[in-house]
Amino acid sequence: MQRKILIKGTLILTFTGIATRLIGFFYRIFLSRSFGETAVGLYQLIFPVYALAISFTSAGIQTAVSRSVAREHTLHRDKKCTCLLYTGIGLSFLLSMITMYLLQHYNSAIAIHFLHEPRCMFSITAMSYAIPFASIHSCICGYYLGLKQTRIPAFSQLIEQTSRVVFVCLLFTVFTRNGSHANVALAVAGLAAGEFFSMSYSLYILRSKQGITLAHSQATPSMFLSSLKELTALSVPLTANRILLNILQSIEAVSIPVQLRAFGMDTNNALRMYGVLTGMALPLILFPTAVSNSIASMTLPAIAELQASRNHTAIKIFVSRLCLGSLLLGAMCSVVFLFGGSLAGIWLFHSSLAGKFITTLAWICPFLYTNSILTSIINGLxxxxxxxxxxxxxxIIRILSIYIYIPQKGIYGYLIGLLFSQVLLFFLSLQFLYRYFQKGETL
Known part of the structure; x- marks a missing residue:
């Protein structure tokens, strides 16, 4: 029964993940052709800030809600599950409002001193409105993932992506027909629109279809206090980890255009190359993670339940099969990208540079896809x-490759560092899991 639920949930998440990535693909093609490669670079430049804000407000809380709900649901404590959900929403929403204010108040300082690009100032303000909607949406998704009910998180993801694309395309059409200049900030505003509609759908399902409301939860104040302590204890280290990791990722992202200028490029060409890499080539390489990320989303609550039942052997078998499957997926994708990458870059994005990046990045696929699952397994343990x-x-290895190799070898120095870092992460994670199961730790 456990296996059937896992497979069904993974298939639902995979199907919607593929659908949203297909929509995202055409959307990126639309952005590159409508706004240009430099504008895509500016658009991609704000995502480190967005990821950092999401990490602070909801990412750790969502994982904590998912893990706690999975355990309480196994023990048939439905009231506690509802209490955990609303406690998570309240905590996440409070943090999101603080974050939105800080982003709007310090948008100039962030754009100039952190991103080194004053043109991102308005985009930061537009992006900040997405944070409160995303906080509520993510907690509800974490709740349903903990229950292994993947249809609602999956469909809300599809709504988020679809509404974002439709919103931006409509605004772009209105602007161009009126003879106005369409700025890439329109695409940033689409983030807020997408999160608003996905949040609205999630709340509707939560209240009308599932009948879960705060008034009917019958939870006592002491239960809410207990839930707050539990979620805080779980989410604080997760949030701190995500924030620190996103700070490193942000340093990595904003440093690439700067070091490309040190290599000898002007600002526009540096942004163009950054936009092609992060807005065209990497999304194509990451497309199959619709499968691996779906598996990773189901892995954490599944392992939490197996831990609750203290089934050590089942976890070992589960982990080995997941790793083998993701490695096979990565190997097949490597072959496809290696031989078809150049054609894909020209056909999809009208960019030979994107094709070169895709071919170079093909070797990373087996490690990249498996690492997301390995990380989820380790967190689930x-x-x-x-x-x-x-x-x-x-x-840190990737950042060092930016500062050491990009000024010498250009962007390909970074790609070499990216491959080496993923290989290292893969073998370190495998070594930890091998030692963990060899010791036979109490789960």
């Missing part, structure tokens, strides 16, 4: 510090 340590090390 209750070892978030280990995953944080390994991810920090692999990001």
């Amino acid at each position: 209750g070892k978030p510090f280990i995953s944080f340590l390994y991810n920090s090390l692999h990001l």
